[in-house]
Amino acid sequence: MIVLLNGPYWFRGADVFFGLIYILVTLMIAALSYKAYKLTEEKKYSYFSIAFLFLGISYLIYSVTNGILITHVSGMLNNVLNSFDYAFLIYMFLTFVAYIILLIITLKIEQKKVMLLLFALAFLFMLFSYQHYLKFHLVSFIFLFFLTHQFYTNYLEKKNRNAKLVFTAFYLLTCAQIFFIAITYSLLFYVLAASLQLVGFMLLAYMFMRINYGRTKGEA
Amino acid sequence: MGERREKLDIIKDILEAIRDKGGTIKPTHLLYKSNLSHDSMKRYVSELIEKEMMQEKEDKEAKKYLITNKGLKFLTDYQQIKDFTESFGF
Secondary structure, three states: OOOOOOOOHHHOOHHHHHHHHHHHHHHHHHHHHHHHHHHHOOHHHHHHHHHHHHHHHHHHHHHHHHHHHHHOOOHHHHHHHHHOOHHHHHHHHHHHHHHHHHHHHHOOOOOHHHHHHHHHHHHHHHHOOOOHHHHHHHHHHHHHHHHHHHHHHHHHHHOOHHHHHHHHHHHHHHHHHHHHHHHHOOOHHHHHHHHHHHHHHHHHHHHHHHHHOOOOOOOO | OOOOOOHHHHHHHHHHHHHHOOOEEOHHHHHHHHOOOHHHHHHHHHHHHHOOOEEEEEOOOOEEEEEOHHHHHHHHHHHHHHHHHHHHOO
16 A cells, blocks of 8 residues: 555645755755765765755655645556555665665765665665555664764764754754654654654755855854 | 865865965975975876866976966865865765
């Protein structure tokens, strides 16, 4: 069964709109990282750009599929989507790849064996999973937890506002995963999770604006 | 002891040294300003010439290095990239 439609009925459509914001933010960061790559020719920037591009595409797939299911554009397409979890699987796949790339870069993992292990575990978990929705958010929580911890360490080291924004944004994205899992208790948790996720992405957008359009004098 | 400079910072220091000297600099002066070993400086200079961020010019007096428009653009974008890198800590 397709597991894209979640949350209370009145909230349906709102997360599609949120998805558009996520797409915009992730693509902006991907573009900035690509610019850094063009300037420095350092591969880490190109991988970082790819990670955010994958996140953007995954949110695009998520939003489009959700949008189709909500608006019932095509009855036949709905049947296909309801029969197969393809859309969600692709969404999962791209998101996991993105998180793993981000982990490899931020944790500065250099051993190829460790990289392969991460990919293998994530994909095995994804393929042999029946409760895609719950397991997706559980694995996402683990990946995001480690990313957040790394961004927190970075913030303690750099002590600047942009690093704090990145850490806070990822902290909220991590917390959101817990509430996505908690929807088995109440559908309202979905609203809370989606809202936390939205604030997280808004913080990343704010960080992007600060980098692109200047910062306050005297501020790090 | 100071922190080890990242590649991005070294490139910025080299290009800034040329820009601050009015766009041209002598190799000896660049060596002093960039705070690099002779071999490292040669390596960076070759790379920056290859990337068209600077040029080498030889006249009657001596060899000189010039900063190009691409090099000046790098200096403009440097702070942005530096902020971005530091925000995510990679």
